[in-house]
Structure formats: C-alpha cells, structure tokens
Amino acid sequence: MTQGRRWRELGFLLPAAALGALAAGSVAASRTDELDLTPLPGALVILAVFLVMHMVLRVRAPLADPYVLPIVGVISGIGLAAVYRVDPSLAQDQVIWFAIGGAVFVGVIALLPDPRVLQSYRYLIGLGGVALLLITMAFGTTINGAKLWIELPGGQTVQLGEVAKVLIVIFIAGYLRDKREVLAIPDRSIGRIGLPAARHFGPVVVLVALALALVVVLNDFGTALLFFGAFLAMLYMATGRIAYVGAGTALFAAGSAVVYAAVPRVRDRVDAWLHPFDDPEGRGFQLVQSLYALADGGIGGRGLGKAFLVGEDGQRVIPALETDFIFSAVASELGYIGGVAVLLSFLLLMQRGFVISSEANDGFSKLLAGGLTAVLALQTLLIVGGVVRLVPLTGVTLPFMSYGGSSVVTNFGLIALLLAVSHRSRAGVPVRRRRGRE
Amino acid sequence: MNTSIRRIYLAFTAGFLALILLLGYWQVVAADSLNDRPQNPQALQREKRVDRGTITTSDGILLAESTSKRVAGQDEFSRSYINGALAPHVVGYSSTREGKTGVESEYNRFLAGSFGDQPILDRLRRETKRGANITLTLDSRVQQAAVDALSGQRGAIVALDPTTGAVLAMASAPAFDLSDVESGFEAIRTADGSPLLNRATQGRYPPGSTFKVVTATAGLSTGQFVPSTRFDDTGSFDTPGGPIQNFGGAVFGDHNMIEALTRSINTTFARIGTTLGPSGIGNAMDGFGFGEEPPIDLPDDQVVASGRFDGGSLLPNDEAGIDTARIAIGQERLAVTPLQMALVAGAIANRGTMRQPYIVESAVDRGGKTVYEARVNDLKQSASAEVSEQVADMMTRVVLEGTGVAAALQGLSVAGKTGTAETEDAARNQAWFIGFAPAENPIAAIAVVIEDTSGTGGSVAAPAFADVMRAAVTAKG
Numbered sequence: 006m007t008q009g010r011r012w013r014e015l016g017f018l019l020p021a022a023a024l025g026a027l028a029a030g031s032v033a034a035s036r037t038d039e040l041d042l043t044p045l046p047g048a049l050v051i052l053a054v055f056l057v058m059h060m061v062l063r064v065r066a067p068l069a070d071p072y073v074l075p076i077v078g079v080i081s082g083i084g085l086a087a088v089y090r091v092d093p094s095l096a097q098d099q100v101i102w103f104a105i106g107g108a109v110f111v112g113v114i115a116l117l118p119d120p121r122v123l124q125s126y127r128y129l130i131g132l133g134g135v136a137l138l139l140i141t142m143a144f145g146t147t148i149n150g151a152k153l154w155i156e157l158p159g160g161q162t163v164q165l166g167e168v169a170k171v172l173i174v175i176f177i178a179g180y181l182r183d184k185r186e187v188l189a190i191p192d193r194s195i196g197r198i199g200l201p202a203a204r205h206f207g208p209v210v211v212l213v214a215l216a217l218a219l220v221v222v223l224n225d226f227g228t229a230l231l232f233f234g235a236f237l238a239m240l241y242m243a244t245g246r247i248a249y250v251g252a253g254t255a256l257f258a259a260g261s262a263v264v265y266a267a268v269p270r271v272r273d274r275v276d277a278w279l280h281p282f283d284d285p286e287g288r289g290f291q292l293v294q295s296l297y298a299l300a301d302g303g304i305g306g307r308g309l310g311k312a313f314l315v316g317e318d319g320q321r322v323i324p325a326l327e328t329d330f331i332f333s334a335v336a337s338e339l340g341y342i343g344g345v346a347v348l349l350s351f352l353l354l355m356q357r358g359f360v361i362s363s364e365a366n367d368g369f370s371k372l373l374a375g376g377l378t379a380v381l382a383l384q385t386l387l388i389v390g391g392v393v394r395l396v397p398l399t400g401v402t403l404p405f406m407s408y409g410g411s412s413v414v415t416n417f418g419l420i421a422l423l424l425a426v427s428h429r430s431r432a433g434v435p436v437r438r439r440r441g442r443e
Numbered sequence: 444m445n446t447s448i449r450r451i452y453l454a455f456t457a458g459f460l461a462l463i464l465l466l467g468y469w470q471v472v473a474a475d476s477l478n479d480r481p482q483n484p485q486a487l488q489r490e491k492r493v494d495r496g497t498i499t500t501s502d503g504i505l506l507a508e509s510t511s512k513r514v515a516g517q518d519e520f521s522r523s524y525i526n527g528a529l530a531p532h533v534v535g536y537s538s539t540r541e542g543k544t545g546v547e548s549e550y551n552r553f554l555a556g557s558f559g560d561q562p563i564l565d566r567l568r569r570e571t572k573r574g575a576n577i578t579l580t581l582d583s584r585v586q587q588a589a590v591d592a593l594s595g596q597r598g599a600i601v602a603l604d605p606t607t608g609a610v611l612a613m614a615s616a617p618a619f620d621l622s623d624v625e626s627g628f629e630a631i632r633t634a635d636g637s638p639l640l641n642r643a644t645q646g647r648y649p650p651g652s653t654f655k656v657v658t659a660t661a662g663l664s665t666g667q668f669v670p671s672t673r674f675d676d677t678g679s680f681d682t683p684g685g686p687i688q689n690f691g692g693a694v695f696g697d698h699n700m701i702e703a704l705t706r707s708i709n710t711t712f713a714r715i716g717t718t719l720g721p722s723g724i725g726n727a728m729d730g731f732g733f734g735e736e737p738p739i740d741l742p743d744d745q746v747v748a749s750g751r752f753d754g755g756s757l758l759p760n761d762e763a764g765i766d767t768a769r770i771a772i773g774q775e776r777l778a779v780t781p782l783q784m785a786l787v788a789g790a791i792a793n794r795g796t797m798r799q800p801y802i803v804e805s806a807v808d809r810g811g812k813t814v815y816e817a818r819v820n821d822l823k824q825s826a827s828a829e830v831s832e833q834v835a836d837m838m839t840r841v842v843l844e845g846t847g848v849a850a851a852l853q854g855l856s857v858a859g860k861t862g863t864a865e866t867e868d869a870a871r872n873q874a875w876f877i878g879f880a881p882a883e884n885p886i887a888a889i890a891v892v893i894e895d896t897s898g899t900g901g902s903v904a905a906p907a908f909a910d911v912m913r914a915a916v917t918a919k920g
Contacts, residue, residue: 242447285482294484299469300477301485313488322484341470345463352459359452363445371444379451386458393465 010071011063017075018059022052025082028309032090035310044089047100051085054107061111065118066428070361073427076354077405077420083347084406087334090310091327092319095408102410106417113421120425124369127179134172135215137165142222164411166228167402170235170380171419177236178372181243185368189244226264226271227399231383233257238379239372242362278397294323295330295392298337299344306340314338327408329400332392348389351404355382361423365430374426377419487539491519496554496574498534498546501609501804502918504583506534507547507621509574522547527621530586532641533579533613533741533802536624546803548742550577553806553815575806575814580609585887588914589614592907597894599642599781602911605789605879605888607819608798610739611915612889613782615642644739644746647778648892651862651900652690652707652846653875654773656787656834659704661727662715663830670833672700680710682768687713690863704837705845707861709772716771724770725761730825731787732797734760738822739782739800749779773862781890784877789888790825791834792858792879797823839882842905847876849905852913856882859908861900871895876904880912887915 029048033041055078062069081103089096117123123130141164146156154162181188215232237253264271273288281289281296301312314322314334323330336344358378365371384401391398402412469477478486498507506529509520522537535545543551556574589600593616602612619631619638631638640646662668678694679686689695689709695702703711716724728734734750734757736743751758751770758765769775782800790797799820806815826834838858841847846861859878866873874896879888889911891904898904 238451242444242451245444245447296469297477297480297483297485299466300474300483301489302470303474304471313485336466336470341467344466344470348459348463348466352456355455355459356452359448363448368444371448375448375451379455382455382458386455386462389462389466390458393462393469395461395465 008063008067010069011059011067014059014062014071014074017072018055018078021075021078021082022055024079025051025086028083028086029089031309032086033310035308043093044096047085047089047096050100051081051103054103058107058110058114061114062424062428065114066424068431069424069428070357073354073357073361073420073424076350076357080347080350080354080405083335083339083343084331084403086309087331087338087406088327088408090338091315091321091331091334091408095327098410099408099413102413103417105410106414109414110417110421113418114425117422117425119429120373120422121367121369121429123175123373124179124182127176130172131176131180134169134176137169137172138215138223141165142218145223164409166223166225167411167415170228170231171377171415171422173232174235174239174376174380175373175422177239178369178376181239181372182369185243188240188249189246225400226261226274226397227387227401230257230387230399231380231401234383235376235379238383239376242375243368243372274397274399278391278394281394291324291330292394292398295333296394298323298333299393302337302340302344304341306336306338306343309338312337325400328402329388329398329407330392331403331406331408332389335406336392347406348385351382351385355385358382358423361427361430365426366433367430370426370430374423377423381416381419490537490539490555491521493555494518494520494573495522495537496556496576496806496809498554498577498579500530500579500581500583500586502582502584504529506530506579507537521625524621526583527623528618529583529590530579530581530613531618531621532615532643532745533581533610534621535742536621538624538628541624541628544745545741546577546579549740550803550806550815553577556808573809575808577806578804580604580611580802580804580817581613582611582915582918584918585612585911585914586614588612588911590616590618592891592910593893596896596903597636597642598892599646600889600891600907600911601643601781601785602887602889602915603785603789603800605792605798605885608789608800608822609804609817610800610802611887611918612911613641613643613802615640615646641741641745642892642894643781644737644741646780646892647747647749647752648781648873648875648894649864650773650777650779650784651864651873651875652709652773653784653787653860653862653877653890653900654777654779655704655707655712655771656791656838656860656877657727657731657733658712658715658719658724658771659700659834659837660730660791660826660830661719661723662700663833664727664730664826665719665723667718667723668700668715670699670701670837674698674700674703674708674711674714676708676710678710680713680768682713682717682766684766684769687768687772701837701840704834704860705840707841707846712771713768716767716769719771720767721761721763721765724767725759727826728760730823731783731790732823732825733779733783737780737782737786737800740802746782747780749783750777752776752778773864781892783890784875784892785888785890786822787825788859788877788879788890789885790823791831791838792882792885792888793831794828795824795826795831796821797825835879835882838878842878846899846901847878847905849901850876850878850908850912852880852909852916855880855912855916857909857912858882859905861905863899863901866895868895870897872897872899874898874900874902874904876900876908878908878912880916886919887912889915 029044033044088099146154156162237250241250277288281292285293362371362374387399388401388403390396404416495509499505505525507524510523511518511520535547537543537547554574589612599615603610617636617638676695736746736748766775799822801817804817808814835858842850842857842859847859850859857880862875864873874893877890879885891907893903896903
C-alpha cells in the first residue's frame with residue numbers, strides 16, 4: 006500500500022480545489038449580476054498544476070507527507086481569489102507563476118530523488134545564494150524605497166532574494182551538519198556560558214554581517230530578519246543550546262538599534278508601527294487603512310468581493326494590497342473567521358514541516374526541513390504580524406498568497422524539497438554510510 | 444534534535460497564537476471604535492450600503508427617503524429629498540461629501556439601523572442595513588405657513604406645542620433645497636444671506652420689547668409688583684447710562700402694569716428693571732433658560748444659547764453692575780434665538796412650566812416596532828401658575844388693544860408681545876412677535892423674527908404670527 010498516502014492526498018486536494026473554485030466564483034459573482042466565467046480557465050490551470058504535482062509525487066515520491074500539498078492548495082486557492090479580487094489582470098499573471106512554480110516543483114521531485122546529495126554542494130550553494138544577494142545589491146532596482154528587485158530586459162522584475170533564502174538554508178543545514186558536534190560541546194567558557202572555538206563561528210559572523218548589509222544596502226529589514234531568524238532556529242535545532250539563540254538575538258538587536266538610528270526608512274517604519282494614528286495620512290497611512298479594512302470586516306466579513314478595498318478608479322484603498330497586505334484583503338472580506346482559518350492553514354503547514362523534520366533520519370535532512378519550515382513560518386509571522394501591528398511592517402511576502410512570481414516559484418521549490426525529504430526518510434534508504442538514528 | 448524541533452515548533456505556534464489574538468482585537472474588540480473614526484473611508488463606503496429610514500412630518504408628508512440602484516452587483520443607496528425646501532434646516536442633509544446635519548445627523552443611529560445592542564449573531568449576518576423610519580413633530584401645513592410668511596424676507600419662525608414641547612414648525616429664511624446639496628453645495632454655502640444657517644436656533648437677535656415678558660414675569664414673581672401697580676410716565680427715565688425714552692417719543696402719563704405691557708412703555712419697564720436689580724432679572728432669566736443651549740434634539744453645533752453677551756462670550760444672567768434698566772427693555776447686548784423666545788412664550792402659555800422642545804416624535808423599524816418615542820419632559824419652572832396667568836392676561840391685552848392687534852384671529856383669544864429692535868441703520872428694524880393662542884387652552888406658542896425691515900414688530904411680525912397660528916389651529920382640527 007505504498008500509494009495509500011497519495012490517495013489521501015488526492016482526497017484532501019479535492020475539497021481544497023472546491024474551496025478555491027468557490028472563492029473565485031464568489032469574487033466573480035460579486036462583480037456583476039450575470040454569470041461570469043472569466044476565472045474558469047485560470048482555475049482549471051491551477052487545478053491541473055496541482056494534479057500534475059500530485060501525479061509526480063505518485064511516481065517519484067509516493068511516501069511523502071500527504072497533507073502538505075492540500076494545505077498549500079487551500080492557501081493558494083484563497084490567495085489567488087484574493088489577487089483576482091484586487092485586480093483580475095494580476096491574477097492572470099499569478100496563474101502563470103503558479104504554473105512555473107509547478108514546473109519547478111516537478112523538476113525538484115524528479116531530479117532530486119535524494120536531497121542529501123545537496124550536502125556535498127553546500128559551499129557552492131551557499132556562494133550561489135550570496136551571489137544572488139550581491140547581484141541584487143549591485144544591480145537592483147529600487148521600488149518603494151527598498152532594493153529587492155532585478156529588472157529583466159522585458160520589464161519583468163525578479164526578487165533573487167527569494168531564491169537566495171532557500172539556497173542559504175541549504176548551506177546552513179550543510180554547514181551545521183558538519184559543525185554540530187564542535188558547536189554543541191564548548192571547549193572554553195566565559196562565566197557560565199560555554200563557547201566553542203572562535204574559528205567555528207567564522208561563517209556565522211559572515212552571515213550576520215551579510216544580514217545587516219542587506220538591511221543597509223537593500224533597505225530590506227524583512228529578508229534580513231528572515232535569514233537571521235532561520236539561522237538561529239537551525240542553530241538551536243543543531244545544538245540544542247538556547248544560549249546561542251540569546252547571543253544571536255542580542256547581536257541582532259544591537260545591530261538593529263544601530264540601523265534604526267542610522268536608516269531613516271527603518272525609523273519611519275518603526276514609528277509608523279508604534280504610533281500609526283499620529284500621522285494617519287502620511288507614515289501611518291498604510292497600516293491605518295489596513296486596520297480600518299480589518300475592522301470593517303468584523304467577525305464574519307462582507308464576503309469575497311464585497312468589501313471596500315478597491316475604488317471605482319481601480320485605486321487600492323491600502324497601498325501594496327496585492328502583496329504585503331493581501332492578508333488584510335482576505336481578513337476584511339472573510340472576517341475574523343476567515344482570517345483565523347488562513348492563519349490555521351499556515352500553522353498546519355508549519356506543523357507538517359516540523360513533523361517532516363523530526364521524522365527525517367539524518368542530521369542534514371532534519372536541519373534542511375526544519376530550516377525551510379522555519380523560513381515559511383517566520384515569513385508568515387513577519388508579514389501578518391506587520392499587518393496586525395504585532396511587529397513593524399516588513400516587505401516580505403505571504404507565501405502562496407501575495408502576488409509575485411519569485412515568491413511563488415521559490416516557495417513551490419521549497420515545498421518540493423520538504424516533500425523530497427519526507428519521502429526519503431520514509432523510504433529509509435541510506436545514500437552513503439548509515440550513522441544510526443540522530 | 445527532535446526536542447529542539449518541538450520547542451521551535453511551540454515557539455512559532457505561540458507566535459501564531461499572538462497573531463490570532465491581535466487579529467481578533469482589531470476585528471472584534473476595537474472594530475467599533477475604528478469604524479467610528481471620522482477619517483475612516485470604510486465608513487463612508489458603508490454609508491452607501493445602508494438603506495436609511497424615511498423622514499416624514501407628523502401629518503405624513505414624506506421629506507426624505509433612500510433609493511437604491513445596482514452598482515457592480517451590489518445595492519447602492521442614495522438619499523433623495525422630497526419637498527427639500529420645506530424644512531431643510533430641521534431635516535438636514537446626509538451626504539457622503541458634506542457630512543450630516545439636522546435630524547439626519549442627530550438620529551443617524553436610528554436612520555442607519557444601528558440602534559439598540561446588536562446581538563453577536565446579528566453582527567454576523569451582514570445583510571443590507573435597513574434603518575428605522577422617523578416621524579417628525581413638524582406639521583407640514585404649519586411649516587408651509589411659516590415658510591410662506593418668511594418668503595422674500597430674512598428671519599425665522601418657531602412654533603411649538605407649549606403643552607408638550609413638540610416643535611410644530613421651524614423655518615429659517617433664506618433657505619435652500621436639500622436636493623441641491625449633492626450637486627451644488629458650494630453655491631449654497633456661499634449664497635447671500637447664509638442659507639445654511641438655521642436662524643431659528645443659531646440666529647441671535649436683540650429681543651427688543653419681547654423681553655418685557657421676562658421683565659414682567661420677574662417683577663410679578665418677586666412680589667414687588669402686581670398687575671395693578673401704578674406708574675407715572677413723563678416720557679423719559681434717567682439711568683446711569685443715560686435717559687430711556689419711549690418708542691416714537693410717546694408720553695403715557697398715569698397707567699398700571701397691564702397698560703405698560705399693552706403699550707410697551709419703555710420707561711416703566713426700565714423702572715421695573717432698576718428696582719429688580721441684577722438678581723431679580725437674573726433669576727427670571729435663569730427660569731426661562733437663558734444662558735444655556737436649549738436641549739433640543741438637533742446637533743449641538745446647530746443650537747446656540749441666548750443671553751447677555753460681552754463680545755462673543757456669554758455672561759451670567761445675574762452679572763452684577765449691569766444696566767438692568769436697559770436689559771428690562773431688551774437692550775444692553777441681549778441676544779436671543781427665535782427658539783428661546785418661543786420657549787418663553789410657551790412657558791407662559793403652559794402655566795409657567797417650560798417643556799423640553801423636541802423635533803422627532805418617533806422612530807419605527809421596518810418590522811413596525813417602535814424603537815424610539817419622544818417623551819414629554821419638564822425643562823424649567825419659569826414662573827408660578829398665578830404669575831404666568833397674569834402675564835398671559837397682559838399679553839392678551841396687547842393683541843386686543845395694544846401694539847399687537849395685527850396678530851388677532853377671528854374667534855380666538857390671542858396672547859402676544861411685539862418687539863422692534865433698532866439696527867445700526869436707523870430706518871431698519873428687527874421685528875419680533877412672540878405669543879400663543881388660544882390664551883386659555885394654547886395650541887401653539889410661536890416666535891417670529893423678521894430681519895432688516897422698515898416695519899415694526901406689530902406691522903410685519905404680528906401678521907406672520909397670525910398666518911402661522913391660523914395654520915396651527917386648522918391643523919389641530
């Protein structure tokens with residue numbers, strides 16, 4: 006019964022598809038009083054993308070976790086309907102990005118039967134990630150004050166940072182797999198805190214420096230936080246030592262304080278976070294408008310397509326509605342109930358990711374799955390936290406929901422890696438020598 | 444390693460929990476206060492989805508209703524005003540651009556359907572909000588008579604039922620048409636004569652001799668004077684602020700207090716005022732509610748207090764060291780609203796008890812349930828029943844044989860008092876008339892003010908009073 010998991014996956018994908026179709030249908034119905042079939046082709050493409058992913062899993066990774074794909078399907082369905090609701094033409098683009106993302110997913114599953122081979126290429130991959138960031142620093146286009154995008158000749162923009170985030174997680178997983186023992190067993194101590202030899206921390210210092218450089222050069226506090234948070238989570242995973250997390254956090258906090266003092270844009274964001282209603286027409290505008298939209302949604306929401314999010318002239322009520330604030334659009338129209346449902350979907354996805362991580366039977370796979378999951382979870386916490394005023398706003402995307410090709414494509418690659426790890430650990434076939442249970 | 448993974452999972456789960464709690468704070472706990480913020484564009488949009496209730500007069504004439512059209516698959520409502528020029532200041536407008544005034548503002552809660560505590564299940568059901576229908580106390584016939592009486596002039600008329608406080612008519616001229624607010628607000632706002640101003644509640648005028656009703660009440664209430672108290676007029680009364688003369692330089696010789704009010708003898712009332720002093724006059728003014736905004740159900744910024752002013756600021760009614768001789772005859776920077784003077788007439792008409800004025804009779808939801816009903820409230824005990832009867836008798840004489848004969852109505856005993864306040868232009872006056880009828884069983888108490896006229900209270904304001912009173916009697920049946 007090796008296909009039992011895949012049947013379960015299919016069984017959950019069908020209601021996910023129905024939900025997505027219902028969401029797109031209600032948006033279409035709210036636009037006119039007539040039957041509107043324009044979202045149908047896009048919906049069929051998305052359905053096909055998920056079915057192809059499902060079929061590829063049947064062939065190449067039949068033992069992979071059966072819940073990840075349906076959860077991603079639910080989130081994607083609501084996300085696509087929300088983008089379609091904000092601007093139908095953006096939804097068309099987004100469907101294409103989902104198709105490309107599906108292709109990347111298929112590619113990863115097909116070409117990477119055993120993710121452990123990545124361990125051998127860790128430094129190459131790490132360098133690749135750094136290179137992508139450096140390219141962004143050197144040639145990036147500044148949009149909304151942050152330098153995150155590379156403009157392609159066709160006018161398209163890509164966010165290489167999104168891809169870099171996966172590459173760097175792979176690198177950290179490989180690196181920590183090597184250094185686990187030396188990091189976990191201190192060879193000297195300051196007071197009661199044990200410290201390993203300084204040389205083991207070389208790459209760590211490079212990473213911290215890189216993260217802060219990201220903030221200063223790219224004005225991208227969110228991605229920096231993401232990298233650093235994922236790194237700390239993985240460091241803790243590898244060593245089990247909370248002191249590292251504490252030290253890393255303190256280091257990052259000190260760095261952030263300097264950045265806050267030095268970079269006006271960061272200061273504005275933090276001020277807008279602390280006192281949004283002091284300047285509701287200026288700095289606080291985005292957040293205040295978002296809070297109004299959330300309040301308007303109330304408990305049950307007005308229903309998809311029925312809230313006041315886009316004016317008659319197509320002007321968004323909240324700037325960056327289809328990207329940073331896509332969650333506001335959903336929570337405004339589906340209300341608190343819908344907002345919580347979306348958050349619980351992300352929570353479930355994260356739970357599957359950590360289950361995959363803990364089920365993996367080698368250190369690298371554990372760290373890889375855990376790191377990728379931490380990136381997804383942190384990204385969700387950061388952007389939704391920004392929208393509900395838990396943390397200052399950072400321009401990271403909401404996985405599978407925000408409009409944007411780089412994010413969608415990368416996240417499908419990320420999910421594919423997770424599922425590859427899941428299948429491999431279930432299959433239990435060691436590539437090289439087996440090191441026993443970790 | 445799995446222990447660490449579990450801990451990280453728990454830490455992130457705590458983060459998600461924080462998101463869920465905070466989201467709940469914004470969408471449930473703080474939602475109402477966010478929705479009420481004035482700059483909230485969501486609120487304006489919400490307005491378009493509300494089927495506001497109608498506004499009708501007490502005799503069933505429709506003044507405001509909401510009409511719907513389908514826009515992008517949703518019902519969108521807009522306000523239409525029928526008879527928009529009948530009572531624009533009272534009804535007010537409800538415009539997404541210009542905001543709300545009048546009853547549209549004051550009773551928005553009912554008109555917009557958010558009255559009462561909505562159970563949580565109702566808040567979940569986001570159907571079209573349907574507001575309650577409002578019935579005004581205004582009677583269209585009385586209101587129309589008031590509008591007609593002011594036609595072509597500037598001024599205001601307030602008519603109320605003195606036994607309840609219900610406002611039967613409230614007109615201010617120049618006026619505007621509520622239907623023009625959405626399309627031509629700027630033209631209305633800048634038009635000659637400030638038509639947006641509700642002169643009935645916001646216009647302050649020197650009361651002139653109508654204030655002698657207050658002075659007479661003060662004199663009788665202290666017991667220092669009775670209707671038969673005799674006075675001798677020499678045509679002039681000396682005060683520290685200079686001599687006071689009678690209107691037109693008349694000399695009346697020997698007379699009593701009844702005749703003093705009937706003929707509106709300045710010198711005698713100046714003498715009474717001097718005798719009473721600041722506390723005597725002040726107490727009576729307190730009793731009639733001078734110095735406070737009348738608590739009528741209109742927005743606060745559309746109602747002003749009456750009293751004695753120094754520059755822009757209101758002085759206490761019993762301010763020491765003031766010229767009570769001049770206050771007694773309605774001068775000395777006294778400034779009063781027509782509503783205030785209608786309340787004075789109403790208190791005398793209702794045996795000394797002033798009722799709280801009100802404009803909305805009831806609000807009934809679409810299911811036929813009454814969700815609001817006006818109550819008759821006592822506002823002030825302005826005078827004893829005995830004193831108010833004495834003053835009423837004197838006022839009846841004013842219309843029978845004095846300055847107010849033009850206010851007389853066939854078959855009715857009318858009580859009233861004229862007033863003619865001088866303006867900066869010696870040839871122009873502010874003409875007043877306040878009164879009520881029938882004197883023994885009053886149907887209406889009315890105050891009329893006509894701005895900037897060559898006529899007097901007796902020649903232009905008294906006939907307007909008669910027209911409106913006739914309509915009130917007819918309406919009463």
